[in-house]
Amino acid sequence: MLQSPALSASSSRPLAARHPQLWALLVSAVCFVVGALAYVVLFGLTLDESEEAQIAVLAPFLVADLLVGIAASIAVGPLRRSIVGNVALVLAGVVSSFAMPAAIVALVRLGERRSLTLDASLTVTMAFGMAAMSSWQDAVAGSTQTGLAGSPLAVALVAAVMAAGPLLWGRVRGTRAALVTALREQAAAAERTNAALARSREIDVQRARAEERRALARDMHDGISHQLSVVAIHAGALASRDDLPPEQIRSTAQTIRDAAATAGGMLREALTALRDPADLGEAVxxxxxxxxxxxxxxxxxxxxxxxxxxxxxxxxxxxxxxxxxxxxxxxxxxxxxxxxxxxxxxxxxxxxxxxxxxxxxxxxxxxxxxxxxxxxxxxxxxxxxxxxxxxxxxxxxxxxxxxxxxxxxxxxxxx
CATH class of the missing domain: 3.30.565.10 (Histidine kinase-like ATPase, C-terminal domain)
Structure with missing residues (x-):
């Protein structure tokens, strides 16, 4: 079954454009579920690797992680087009593992803007922020980690990679969207050009009709002048001769009458040709x-x-x-x-x-x-x-x- 162009164009649009509220709710729900799983895994690792005294110290951080993550997961859906809001979600991902999925979504959105300065700032912020948070939590909990795996430099490198990936993905999406927009603008320009060409063709048709009417008028003019010359010649003969027999006078008068009638008919056709067809009452x-x-x-x-x-x-x-x-x-x-x-x-x-x-x-x-x-x-x-x-x-x-x-x-x- 064939679909109309409007229905086809509507069905080809992404879900985010067709149902923005539903899309925002879906994004928030997915980020909440994934963030909750990440939080549960982190909470379990913390209980497994920490002593009771360290758990007591880290408890406020875990509660703060939970609250920030829930808030970020709820806000990530509605804050689709807000630059400040998405930057805030990225900062929330620095301090909360629950908010990390929302932060990744925010990084993709910010990457779609294809701003090198913004991308570099976010990558540096993620790297130094997560390294600082990791060092602070270790210092507060009194835990000591040795080796490269627990060093701030390793945490910063991992955070930079985590930020660069979504930003690059967002940049690709932004480039594709810009290309699609440019193609649509070109198509709209082509439609405007076609409309202008159609108007130009209509003007050419009107001009051709006017030229045809003028040509018809000139053509009819020759016929009228011929008939009038016949009238003039025969009328002049009648005026200059008084010795013509009655039969020849009647024949000449009939010739004049026929020529005048023919000239009148040609004149009507010429005047009709010069008039606009829309102004004609009855068809000639x-x-x-x-x-x-x-x-x-x-x-x-x-x-x-x-x-x-x-x-x-x-x-x-x-x-x-x-x-x-x-x-x-x-x-x-x-x-x-x-x-x-x-x-x-x-x-x-x-x-x-x-x-x-x-x-x-x-x-x-x-x-x-x-x-x-x-x-x-x-x-x-x-x-x-x-x-x-x-x-x-x-x-x-x-x-x-x-x-x-x-x-x-x-x-x-x-x-």
């Missing part, structure tokens, strides 16, 4: 794969010779990717417009093909033998095609081929 229909066929039919009805070929892909497949369908439709519309402006009467060949992981649109027409005299154009159409393709991660190329054809070719990634 966007071109689809069916729009490509409609564009071809409209061009044919306008008198253009158009040949459309689908290769390796179908309109239904294009319809599954609305962004690609919109882009292909807009680019095809620009190609028809360019052909009508710059090569009127020339045949236009359109190829929409699937080539590996790309969909390619290729529009090609012959160059006219005599270029048109006056062409009203802003020159932003092909620039809009290139920007539209780049926004989708594609490429575009337009220019004259060696066989005197003008070609517009766009390759979009097919995902």
């Amino acid at each position: 229909p966007l071109p689809t794969s069916a729009s490509i066929e409609a564009l071809v039919e409209a061009a044919r009805l306008a008198g253009q010779d158009v040949n459309l070929t689908w290769r390796g892909i179908t309109p239904e497949e294009v319809a599954c990717f609305p962004a690609r369908a919109v882009t292909l439709s807009r680019i095809l519309e620009e190609a028809f417009m360019n052909a009508a402006k710059h090569a009127p009467g020339e045949a236009v060949t359109i190829l929409i093909a699937r080539e590996r992981d790309q969909v390619v649109l290729r529009a090609e027409n012959c160059l006219p033998t005599r270029p048109p005299q006056q062409v009203i154009s802003t020159g932003h159409g092909l620039t809009g095609v290139a920007e539209r393709a780049s926004l989708l991660g594609g490429t575009s190329w337009s220019g004259t081929t060696p066989d005197r054809h003008f070609r517009v070719e766009v390759a979009l990634p097919w995902e």
